[in-house]
Amino acid sequence: MPKWALIFACLLVFALGVPPQSMAQSSDTQVAVDEIVISGNRRVAAGTVMSYLPVRVGDRVTRSSLSIALERLYETGLFKDIDITLDGQVVRVSVVENPIINRINIEGNDVISDERLMEFLDIQPRRVYTRELALEATQRLLDIYQASGRYAAVIEPQIIELDENRVDLAFVVDEGPLIKISAITFSGNEMFADRVLKRTISSREQKWWAFFSAGDKYDEARLDYDVR
Structure with a gap:
C-alpha cells in the first residue's frame, strides 16, 4: 500500500471514531x-x-x-x-x-466666534469621550461653516491625554475662503432668456458693488430650492 494511502486511511479511521463534539467545542x-x-x-x-x-x-x-x-x-x-x-x-x-472630557477648546476660528460654535457642539466637560462623539461634533461644526458659504473649511478634532483617564478635546479649524457665485447660466431654455430666469431664483451672481448681499454666497440648500 502506498504511504499516502496508509496516512489517508488512518486519518479516516480517526475522524470516524471521534465524535464531532469532542473535535471542536460547539459555540x-x-x-x-x-x-x-x-x-x-x-x-x-x-x-x-x-x-x-x-x-x-x-x-x-x-x-x-x-x-x-x-x-x-x-x-x-x-x-x-x-x-x-x-x-x-x-x-x-x-x-x-473611555476617558472623561476635561475641557473643550476651539482653535483657528476668526469668522465665527467660539460662543456660536460651542452652541452647536452639544458637548460639555465631564462627558464620556468617544471617537464617534468627536466625529459627530466635527460634522456639526462643518455644517455651520458650509451654511456660511465656507465649503472649503477643514476641522480636525484632537485630544490631549491627561492623568486620571481624562482628555482635553480641541477642534482645530481652517475656515477656508468664502465661496461666492461668479456666474449663473442656464441651458435648454428657449422661451425665457437667462436674465428672466435669474429673477425667479434666490441665488445671485457676485457683484463688486453688492458688499452686503448674501444671495451671491454659495449655499447648497438655497441652490436645491432654486432648482425645484
Whole structure:
C-alpha cells in the first residue's frame, strides 16, 4: 500500500471514531454561570457594568450569547475595549473605560466666534469621550461653516491625554475662503432668456458693488430650492 494511502486511511479511521463534539467545542454548548467577575473598571461601578450585561448568575450561556453581551456593553459608549471570556463556569468581563472630557477648546476660528460654535457642539466637560462623539461634533461644526458659504473649511478634532483617564478635546479649524457665485447660466431654455430666469431664483451672481448681499454666497440648500 502506498504511504499516502496508509496516512489517508488512518486519518479516516480517526475522524470516524471521534465524535464531532469532542473535535471542536460547539459555540452553542450551554454552560451554567456560577460567578461573574468584573475587572478593569475604575470610574464605572461594577454594578453599573452588571446592569448592562444581559447575563446573570444561574443563567445558561453560550459563546454566542456572550458575543451579544459584548455588543451590549460596547453600545453603552462607556468603554473603549471589552473582553468577555468563559472560564469554566465563571464569566470574566474585563473593561477599559473611555476617558472623561476635561475641557473643550476651539482653535483657528476668526469668522465665527467660539460662543456660536460651542452652541452647536452639544458637548460639555465631564462627558464620556468617544471617537464617534468627536466625529459627530466635527460634522456639526462643518455644517455651520458650509451654511456660511465656507465649503472649503477643514476641522480636525484632537485630544490631549491627561492623568486620571481624562482628555482635553480641541477642534482645530481652517475656515477656508468664502465661496461666492461668479456666474449663473442656464441651458435648454428657449422661451425665457437667462436674465428672466435669474429673477425667479434666490441665488445671485457676485457683484463688486453688492458688499452686503448674501444671495451671491454659495449655499447648497438655497441652490436645491432654486432648482425645484
